[in-house]
Amino acid sequence: MNDVVLKLDGVEKLYNKGLAGEVHVLRGAELSLKAGEMVALVAPSGAGKSTLLHIAGLLDEADTGAVEIGGQILSGKSDRRRTRARREDIGFVYQFHHLLPEFSALENIALPQMANGVSKLDAEKRGKELLETVGVAHRAKHRPAELSGGEQQRVAFCRALANKPRILLADEPTGNLDPATSDQVFDALMTLVRETGLAALVATHNMELAARMDRVVRLENGILVDG
Ligand code: ADP
Numbered sequence: 001m002n003d004v005v006l007k008l009d010g011v012e013k014l015y016n017k018g019l020a021g022e023v024h025v026l027r028g029a030e031l032s033l034k035a036g037e038m039v040a041l042v043a044p045s046g047a048g049k050s051t052l053l054h055i056a057g058l059l060d061e062a063d064t065g066a067v068e069i070g071g072q073i074l075s076g077k078s079d080r081r082r083t084r085a086r087r088e089d090i091g092f093v094y095q096f097h098h099l100l101p102e103f104s105a106l107e108n109i110a111l112p113q114m115a116n117g118v119s120k121l122d123a124e125k126r127g128k129e130l131l132e133t134v135g136v137a138h139r140a141k142h143r144p145a146e147l148s149g150g151e152q153q154r155v156a157f158c159r160a161l162a163n164k165p166r167i168l169l170a171d172e173p174t175g176n177l178d179p180a181t182s183d184q185v186f187d188a189l190m191t192l193v194r195e196t197g198l199a200a201l202v203a204t205h206n207m208e209l210a211a212r213m214d215r216v217v218r219l220e221n222g223i224l225v226d227g
Contacts, residue, residue: 004071005089005166005199006033006056011065012222013051025051026062027222033199035166038190040210041203043219049203050171052219056201057090057169058082070166087116091160091168091198095175097152099144105131105155106140109162116163123162130158133195134188150181154188161192168193168200174209182206 013026025048033039043049054060056067058074067075074085099108109127114120131137134154136147144152153173160168173189174182186209193200202213210216217224 003035004032005035005069006201007031007066007068008052008056008224009066009068011052011055011062011067013048013055013060014063017063025222026055026065028065029219029222029224031056031201031217031224033167033201035199036197037215038193038200038202038213040213040216041201041219041224042205042207042210042216043203045205047219048222049219052224053092053169053171053201053203056167057092058086088163089166091163091165093153093156093160093168093170093173095172097144097156099152099156099159101144104141104143105136105147105151105158108144108155109158112159112162126162127158130161130192131155133192134158148181149177150185153177153185157189157192161196161198164196166198168198168202170200170202172203172205174204174206182209186212 008029008031011026011029015023015025029052041049055062062075066073069085069089074082106124106127109130110123113123113126128137128140131140134157136151136154139147139151174185177185204210216227
């Protein structure tokens, strides 16, 4: 069985094409990400990590090359098709949690499921299970502002996984946290990834965390290289 869930094939991206400030950020990036695999994406700031994650997550289009999700080429497809794939197959986490401030932790995880047609009861049941997995169940009724930075980020992971995506794309998910909290939050992320068997691509500056993942890819001069 082909268990590659995310494939990037010859992905190129230029910003400000043809202008004085033209930046050729991606120059033929290739990647195959398999189910159950957690891969670190490492590069200095400005190298193009966010650009690559946005293209992989169908939030932005490559200039050339293809993005394949679950064996289907989705680059170049209609907005509707891409939005559906994004909603069903991809979870995102960013450096900042982006939780909805007026809702509790549990509601933040239940709402995206209810938007996909899951009943409130089932959505909250899954939300509680996810919160338990990351050790934040006792904060289920708290709003984001009442949570610590590490707790907020763990809730954001749960929300990203609420609709059972096949792929998790994370952009410096512990970048905002102090080293001790960062370790804890990363442990929670790893537990979630291991328990759900999803494929994760995690951009990080933290080489210790990168070394704990299954493999490391570096973004160098617009292409991805192993190690
Ligand atoms: P990283 O995530 O590794 O810090 P980014 O993907 O954010 O890198 O940015 C890569 C390069 O592309 C940078 O030089 C940045 O200034 C440039 N860039 C990013 N987004 C845009 C944009 N919308 N327009 C023009 N240049 C951009």
